[in-house]
Amino acid sequence: MTAPAILGNITPAEAYRLLRDSSADARPLLEEAARIRARRTGRTITYSRKVFIPLTNLCRDQCGYCTFARLPEDPHAHTMTPGEVLAAAEAGREAGCKEALFSLGERPELRYPGHKRWLEERGYTSTIGYLAAMCRLVFERTGLLPHANPGTMSPDEMAQLRPFNVSMGMMLESVSNRLLRPGEAHHACPDKVPAARLGTLEAAGRLRVPFTTGILIGIGETLEERVDSLFAIRDIHRRHGHIQEVIIQNFRAKPDTRFAQWPEPETSDLVLTAALARVIFGGEVNVQIPPNLTSPDFGGLLRAGINDWGGISPVTRDYINPERRWPAIRALRDVTEQAGFELRERLAVYPEFVREQREFLPELLKDRVIQMADASGLVRPTEERW
Numbered sequence: 001m002t003a004p005a006i007l008g009n010i011t012p013a014e015a016y017r018l019l020r021d022s023s024a025d026a027r028p029l030l031e032e033a034a035r036i037r038a039r040r041t042g043r044t045i046t047y048s049r050k051v052f053i054p055l056t057n058l059c060r061d062q063c064g065y066c067t068f069a070r071l072p073e074d075p076h077a078h079t080m081t082p083g084e085v086l087a088a089a090e091a092g093r094e095a096g097c098k099e100a101l102f103s104l105g106e107r108p109e110l111r112y113p114g115h116k117r118w119l120e121e122r123g124y125t126s127t128i129g130y131l132a133a134m135c136r137l138v139f140e141r142t143g144l145l146p147h148a149n150p151g152t153m154s155p156d157e158m159a160q161l162r163p164f165n166v167s168m169g170m171m172l173e174s175v176s177n178r179l180l181r182p183g184e185a186h187h188a189c190p191d192k193v194p195a196a197r198l199g200t201l202e203a204a205g206r207l208r209v210p211f212t213t214g215i216l217i218g219i220g221e222t223l224e225e226r227v228d229s230l231f232a233i234r235d236i237h238r239r240h241g242h243i244q245e246v247i248i249q250n251f252r253a254k255p256d257t258r259f260a261q262w263p264e265p266e267t268s269d270l271v272l273t274a275a276l277a278r279v280i281f282g283g284e285v286n287v288q289i290p291p292n293l294t295s296p297d298f299g300g301l302l303r304a305g306i307n308d309w310g311g312i313s314p315v316t317r318d319y320i321n322p323e324r325r326w327p328a329i330r331a332l333r334d335v336t337e338q339a340g341f342e343l344r345e346r347l348a349v350y351p352e353f354v355r356e357q358r359e360f361l362p363e364l365l366k367d368r369v370i371q372m373a374d375a376s377g378l379v380r381p382t383e384e385r386w
Contacts, residue, residue, distance in 0.1 A: 010279055015227045018279075022272050033275035033305025040283035041307045045336050046346040046378065049329065050099035050311035051092025051144065054319040055080050055131060058115050059105025061189035065219060065262070067254040068320050069105050072112050079118060082137060088316065089138040095314045098372060098379060099348035100144040102131060103319065106151035106191040128157045135164040143368060147212075147311075147348040152191045155203045162207060166349045166365050167244060169212035172197050175232045176225040185219040185259065198232060205240025210353045210360050214247030214288070217273055218265035226273060230280050237285060242360065244350040245286040245308060248274040250293050252321055267294050267301075274304035286350055291332065292324040299335040308346075309336075345384045351377025 010018070022029040056079040059069035070077035080088075089100050109116040109127055124130040128150060135146035145166040152170065153161070161168065175194040179186040186192035204211040215229045230246070237243035250270045253262055270289065278287050288308040291298040312326050327335070336343040347369060353360045354369055354377035361369055374380045 012227055012231050015231070015276060015280060016224055019223055019227060019272060019276050022275075023268075026268070026272060026275075029272065029275045029279065030303050030305070033278040034303070036278050036283055037287075037305040037307050041286075043341045044344050045302070045307055045309065045341045046286075046344050047309040047329075047332060048099045048311045048346055048348055049095075049097045050101045050147075050313050050348070051088055051095070051097045052311070052313050052316040052319055053080070053085055053088050053100055053102050053134075053138075055085070055102050055104040055134060056108060056115070056127065057105055057319075058108035058112055060107050060111035061105070061191050062187070063189055063192065064185045064187065064258040065251055065254065066320075067256055067322065068103075072114055079115065080134075082134065085134045086137060086141055089142045089144055091315050092313070093142045093144055096383075097313070097315070098145060098345070098383070099311060100135075100138045100142070100146045101311055101313075101348075102135060102146060102148045102150070104131065104150050126157075128153070128160060132160045132164070135161065139164050139365070139368075145348045145365065145368065145372075149212075152196045152200045153203065155207065158200075158203055158207055158209060162209060163362050163364050165209075166347065166362065166369060167210040167212065167353075168204060169245075170197065170200055171216060171247065171249070172201065172213050172229055172233060173216040174219065174221050174225060175229045176221050178225070179220055194232075198236065201233065201236045201243075202240075205236060205242045208240075208360050209242060210244045210349050211242050212245040212247065213243060214245075214249055215273075216249050216251060217270065218251035218263070219259070220262075227276070227280075230277050234280055237281075243285050244353060245288055246277055246281060247288045247290065247310065248277055248304075248306075249290055252293055252324065254323070270294065271301060271304045274301070274306055278305035290321075291335075292318060292326050293321060296327075298327070299339045302336075302339045302341065311348075345379040346377075347372060347379060353377075 057070045138144055147167050148161050148165045149169040250265050274289050286308045287306045288310045289301045289306050291309050333343045354373045
């Protein structure tokens with residue numbers, strides 16, 4: 001490792017070279033990533049026990065790899081009613097979940113008149129408005145902490161969601177405008193324009209919203225574009241200090257998509273990219289790899305210097321990757337401990353925002369967060385015992 005990398009001031013040019021060189025000899029990069037993690041969180045690896053609420057699978061984008069989004073005429077197209085949302089949240093609460101993850105398609109009312117009418121009949125002018133109401137319903141009726149992941153958001157939309165969301169998220173995926181061209185992953189996806197997604201990250205910072213983001217690797221980006229995406233996130237975080245987590249997610253081919261035959265990235269590629277992310281962000285940000293998107297032997301992902309497994313649901317499937325089951329929490333604990341680490345449950349907002357930065361917590365949610373967290377900012381041990 002070069003001195004700038006050790007100091008956490010690695011440049012993009014150094015990162016390009018490091019990622020290429022590590023394909024031949026990964027040890028220096030992996031060792032440095034592990035050292036940074038050890039200084040940051042020691043032997044603790046976290047996860048969030050969540051219930052996944054897919055509010056609507058209608059979406060105005062047409063990503064080449066997405067199996068979640070459906071057309072209105074598709075028999076599997078669905079927008080959840082308040083009763084369905086509450087039933088899912090109640091099942092999560094009974095299973096010991098603390099987080100209600102709302103995931104949904106982006107701005108379907110702008111493309112589908114039928115969905116716009118559905119919203120208007122219920123008194124809403126936008127999907128974001130309906131989402132805000134459902135976040136409030138879930139918090140007030142179940143005590144779960146909502147985390148909304150609706151994609152791009154304007155400052156006004158984010159402010160609308162803010163009172164009843166302990167954190168929010170949106171995958172940047174890539175800063176490559178090239179991927180918007182015909183035949184590429186983000187063709188016909190107005191919400192995947194990099195400038196729009198970067199604008200959402202900036203808005204979250206100005207509004208002091210703890211924010212989860214990340215990149216999706218293996219969708220046609222170059223190594224340089226992958227690195228550039230990580231640096232774009234880092235630069236925004238340095239301005240605002242609000243990025244709580246960076247996810248390094250690997251593309252998985254789905255049979256009913258344009259990218260059904262697209263080659264998937266190797267696990268070694270995923271590990272190296274996550275290790276590079278740890279070096280780029282240093283000790284400032286949590287780094288995650290989803291454990292259900294690789295082989296059952298996912299413990300090897302810990303070599304990358306990650307310190308979090310993301311949200312794991314004991315009651316709902318991964319609706320974005322429905323063919324990939326979550327690991328059981330018992331198995332997650334066993335794998336983590338076998339690798340020499342301790343598994344701890346966190347909230348949908350990370351410990352540093354609970355522990356030291358109360359300005360990031362919505363006023364209406366503060367008491368609930370404090371009730372659920374211990375002095376470290378993680379879930380109280382008595383609450384973990386499910």
